[in-house]
Amino acid sequence: MIFFEVNDRSISIDKMNNFIKKLVGFSVGPVIGAMITFITIPLTTHFINPSEYGKASIFLLLQTIVGTFLYLGVDQAYTREYHSIQNKKHLFQNAILIPLMLAFLIFIVILLFLSDISLLLFGDEKFKIATILFGIMIIVMVVERFILLSLRMQEKALEYSLLTILTKLSILIFTLIFIFLLRRDFLAIVYSAIIGQLLADLYLIIRYRTLFKYKEFSINKKLLKRMVLFGLPILIATSISSLLNSLDRLALRAWSDFYEIGIFTATLKIAGVLSIIQLSFTSFWTPTAYRWYDQKKDIKYFKLVSDGILLCMSLIFMFIVGFKDLIVYILSPEYSDARYIVAFLCLQPIIYTVSETTSLGIVFSRKTYLSIWVGVVAVVPNFIINLLLVPKLGALGAAIATSVSYICFFIARTYFSSKNGMSFSVVNHYIVLTILFFTAIANAYLQSYLTLTNSLIFVILIILQASTIKKIFDLYKSEKFKVKNKEKISV
Structure with a gap:
């Protein structure tokens, strides 16, 4: 059977279908994960008051901060080198080596200063078992990170999606066990997060144990040096980014109270549903973008993806804003103040995506x-505005x-990228993001005509x-037309 191409320059229907298939595949886990999160959030907020929820959030925040330094940027270097190295197992074992050694070192420090670490994490020296579990979780976090990156x-x-669902489901199950059978304080959240994560990661390690067979392992000093040199600037940048994501709760801890931290964190969990969409897209987009770059794809394809994501994320934002009052019913009446801040917090994952x-x-420019x-x-405006x-x-x-x-963050990231070979028009991006910001202000302060205002903004x-x-729409039509013509002229 012979097919005559209608237009060699157009994207083939097979490639387009493969593109969509992979995007959907990477989205399955995050979407179902979002559903599980929506079940977990009201379970905790209905039975745990904002102040206790605020205490648990500080522990989870410290876990995130430790994870930031743990990888030393080598995880990002691993993805950059992946398509350049033929022996993937050799690359994996070299990439995980330094972060894993650092994780074990941190665990030893935790064991040596158990009481002090317990006091830092939980505000009391008596929570030693939870502190030891925290140290073990740090080790398996490294393993999970590199397996999922692979x-x-x-x-x-x-x-990838099924494994993401497994972790979320494991945490949900232990949340149910602790809240309904054991306790209803901040430790219920802490224990369910730790034990659920550990069991999910244990399954991950057993399933992909062949990656850790070091029989033919050898340290590639040249590769390690290249990854570390690539990763260290990312480590510094990630540390700053972690500070950026942590300053809000640290500021609330310094200048407010646990109630405000609880309200903020619970709303952040709702906005975290968008972060899951962000994760599903970036999980798919990172390898695709690198492959397109190696194939020297025209920049118009990158721009089309960028414009399409801007459209999708802005529409999702308006949907959440329109139904923000439902958040009160999801969280519980004790968290009613969440309605005033949800739009602002949703901007974070939208802008990042x-x-x-x-x-x-x-x-691309390294x-x-x-x-x-x-x-x-x-970080600078974040600190100043928090202070004020x-x-x-x-x-x-x-x-x-x-x-x-x-x-x-968006302005700076886009500017530096445009100066290094990835320049396309983003004027519409700036206009749309500005409108979304003022929409958040309107939904925090306007009491009347809010539905009309949101409808006009949507239009x-x-x-x-x-x-x-x-x-x-034109791309879809052209692909559909192309398929019909292939069917007509096939012989």
Whole structure:
């Protein structure tokens, strides 16, 4: 059977279908994970008051901060080197070596200073078992990170998603056990998170144990040096980014109370549903973007993806804003103040996701040190606004600081990328993000005509992005036309 191509320059229908299939595959886990999160959040917030929830959030925050330093940026270097190294197992074992050694070192320190670490994590020296479990979790976090990265780079979308679901489901099951059978304080959240994560990661280690067979292992000093040099600037940038993501709760801890921390963190969990969408996209987009770059794809394809993601994320934002009052019913009446800050906190994952499509010039050029300046540009206004607003506005002030800093983050990331070979028009991006920010302000302060205001903003966003909708529709039509013509002229 012979097929005559209608247009050699157009994207083939097979490639387009494969593109969509992988995107959907990577999205299955995050979407189901989001559903599990929606079950977990009201379970905890209905039975655990905001102050106790605030205490648990500080522990989870410290876990995130430790994870930031743990990888030393080598995890990002692993994805950068993946398509350049033929022996993937050799690359995996060299990449995981340094972070794993560091994790064991931290665990030893925890054992040596058990009481002090318990006091730091939980505010009391008596929680030693939980502290030891925390140390074990740090080790398995490293293993989980590199196994999942390996699956991402192999573009095993469905397998990656199923493993993500397993972790979320494990945590949910232990949350149910602790809340309904054992206790209803902040330790219920802590224990369910630790034990659920450990069991899911144990399954992961057993399933992919062949990756850890070091019979033919050899240290590649040249490769390690290259990955460390690539990763260290990312480590600094990630540390700044971690500070950026932590300053809100640290500021609330310093200048407010556990109630405000609880409200802020619970709302952040709702916004975290968007973060799961962000994760599903980046899990798919990172290997795809690298492959396109190696194939020297025209920049118009990168721009189309960027415009499409901007459209999708802005529409999701408006959907959440329109139904924000439901958050009160999801969380419980004790968390009613969440309605005023949810729009601001949703901007964080939205802006980050869009920036993943406008900042590729930084990683493609290997100038990862630029990410340090991106972080600085974002952290400075974050600190200043938190300092000015948190003492007066509490969680609302912290939410405003977070959204403003992420707008600065997007501007800096996009600017440095455009200066390093990845330049396309982002004027519409700036206009849309500005509108979303003022929408968040309106939903925090307007009491009347809010539905009308949101409806008008929705229409404006559709008009502004009409060209993107047309391009996507035209692409779909051209592919459909191409398939019909293949069927007609096949022999």
